[in-house]
Amino acid sequence: MDKAAxxxxxxxxxxxxxxxxxxxxxxxxGELHVLQDINLTVGPGEVVVVIGPSGSGKSxxxxxxxxxxxxxxxxxxxxxxxxPAEGKALAKLRADVGMVFQSxxxxxxxTVLDNVTLGxxxxxxxxxxxxxxxxxxxxxxxxxxxxxxxYPAQLSGGQQQRVAxxxxxxxxxxxxxxDEPTSALDPEMIKEVLDVMVDLAAGGMTMIVVTHEMGFAxxxxxxxxxxxxxxxxxxxxxxxxxxxxxxxxAKDFLGKILRH
Amino acid sequence: MDTLVENRAEIWEGxxxxxxxxxxSGILATVLGTVLASFRVSPVGSLRAIxxxxxxxxxxxxxxxxxxxxxxxxxxxxLNSIGVLGYSTFVTFAxxxxxxxxxxxxxxxxxxxxNSVATGQAEAARSVGMTFTQSLRLVILPQALxxxxxxxxxxxxALAKNTSVAAIVGVPEAAYVMRRLSNKFxxxxxxxxxxxxxxxxxxxxVLSGLLQLAERRLAVAR
Numbered sequence: 008m009d010k011a012a013x014x015x016x017x018x019x020x021x022x023x024x025x026x027x028x029x030x031x032x033x034x035x036x037g038e039l040h041v042l043q044d045i046n047l048t049v050g051p052g053e054v055v056v057v058i059g060p061s062g063s064g065k066s067x068x069x070x071x072x073x074x075x076x077x078x079x080x081x082x083x084x085x086x087x088x089x090x091p092a093e094g095k096a097l098a099k100l101r102a103d104v105g106m107v108f109q110s111x112x113x114x115x116x117x118t119v120l121d122n123v124t125l126g127x128x129x130x131x132x133x134x135x136x137x138x139x140x141x142x143x144x145x146x147x148x149x150x151x152x153x154x155x156x157x158y159p160a161q162l163s164g165g166q167q168q169r170v171a172x173x174x175x176x177x178x179x180x181x182x183x184x185x186d187e188p189t190s191a192l193d194p195e196m197i198k199e200v201l202d203v204m205v206d207l208a209a210g211g212m213t214m215i216v217v218t219h220e221m222g223f224a225x226x227x228x229x230x231x232x233x234x235x236x237x238x239x240x241x242x243x244x245x246x247x248x249x250x251x252x253x254x255x256x257a258k259d260f261l262g263k264i265l266r267h
Numbered sequence: 268m269d270t271l272v273e274n275r276a277e278i279w280e281g282x283x284x285x286x287x288x289x290x291x292s293g294i295l296a297t298v299l300g301t302v303l304a305s306f307r308v309s310p311v312g313s314l315r316a317i318x319x320x321x322x323x324x325x326x327x328x329x330x331x332x333x334x335x336x337x338x339x340x341x342x343x344x345x346l347n348s349i350g351v352l353g354y355s356t357f358v359t360f361a362x363x364x365x366x367x368x369x370x371x372x373x374x375x376x377x378x379x380x381x382n383s384v385a386t387g388q389a390e391a392a393r394s395v396g397m398t399f400t401q402s403l404r405l406v407i408l409p410q411a412l413x414x415x416x417x418x419x420x421x422x423x424x425a426l427a428k429n430t431s432v433a434a435i436v437g438v439p440e441a442a443y444v445m446r447r448l449s450n451k452f453x454x455x456x457x458x459x460x461x462x463x464x465x466x467x468x469x470x471x472x473v474l475s476g477l478l479q480l481a482e483r484r485l486a487v488a489r
Binding site: 073075093094095098099100101102103104105106108110112113114115116125126129130131171174175178 | 310385387388390391392393394395396397398401405406409410
């Protein structure tokens with residue numbers, strides 16, 4: 008039986024699994040058409056990996072989903088609600104969408120613990136002691152509980168990224184976006200971050216992951232979306248995509264990255 | 268030298284006024300300047316326009332003109348008697364004039380501090396659902412502050428010396444006292460000038476010492 012199918016079937020535990028839908032999304036950076044008629048549906052609890060050569064628009068796509076990038080045409084909906092354009096409604100939406108950045112972006116002037124509690128206390132209005140308790144749980148879960156009182160600069164890249172994941176999870180998001188979460192990490196730290204992500208995926212989180220980690224795509228993804236030159240070129244299960252790519256562009260890309 | 272000693276009470280009164288104006292307009296200018304800086308980086312176009320116009324008007328107008336206009340303006344809106352804590356109405360006029368003038372410079376210093384904070388910090392703040400104001404207040408400004416202290420120090424030093432312009436609207440602060448004494452005791456002019464100058468130097472040294480201390484404290488907190 009297809010591994011992806013069993014994964015979806017076992018994802019029943021959480022209650023806040025969101026769905027994301029992109030319809031005819033277009034974006035230009037000046038002359039450059041970075042997103043071209045993108046249609047993508049991500050179901051609740053689904054893990055979609057977006058891969059493709061650099062400059063293919065995959066990061067822009069990821070950032071557009073919580074409107075860190077605006078789009079010029081088309082619609083993006085979260086659980087059926089279109090993204091608000093700005094203001095409080097947009098802030099509210101972003102609270103429900105976790106984002107993990109390539110460069111971690113932990114709040115440099117706050118301790119690890121405060122990084123995780125800041126969102127819940129200031130945005131959700133969670134009581135401070137309750138937020139701290141929850142933050143410690145999350146930090147333990149991602150394996151950096153003993154670093155809670157340090158500042159981000161005192162942590163390794165892998166530890167910082169795991170804190171960033173905990174920070175996003177503290178908001179109890181419906182969807183998690185990962186924008187090349189391991190691209191800025193030393194090789195030995197990549198695994199510790201991917202392990203956390205694999206756990207999350209197994210726990211039923213809806214995830215959209217832009218990455219070059221083919222191993223992660225194979226183990227955790229339900230679907231792989233291959234992008235090139237601003238277009239979705241191919242969409243398939245990881246197994247099918249890696250063993251039997253349909254498009255020349257994907258064959259060429261896989262030929263280059265899987266040779267070593 | 269004797270002249271300075273004999274008139275120490277008047278000189279001390281003058282410097283007390285100088286310090287009072289420095290303190291109050293320093294605080295007001297910092298608050299107003301920070302608000303203006305957040306206007307200038309705001310996503311709302313009209314707020315940005317307000318911030319930019321403010322800076323253009325007040326930074327480019329000579330302080331003397333602002334002080335004279337301030338003294339002339341407030342009575343026209345009914346504020347004839349706005350002395351605070353025993354300081355005269357004219358002191359308040361001067362404080363308000365110094366504040367609006369200095370705020371333009373504070374605004375630009377704070378704005379450069381805001382721009383020095385990595386964009387990823389703001390993106391992360393927005394991503395956890397903070398509004399623009401929250402991300403500025405909780406994430407950006409605390410980090411910008413550290414970068415802003417050296418330029419702010421220069422602005423406060425300029426403010427300390429600019430308080431002397433208030434003599435124009437009849438505030439008997441240190442420079443006013445200096446002119447009065449030097450007219451009265453013409454043989455002691457140099458001693459009077461140097462004595463008053465020394466007073467300003469001491470104020471500025473203490474001020475920059477305190478800010479240096481603050482800078483070090485904030486740097487450790489990282």
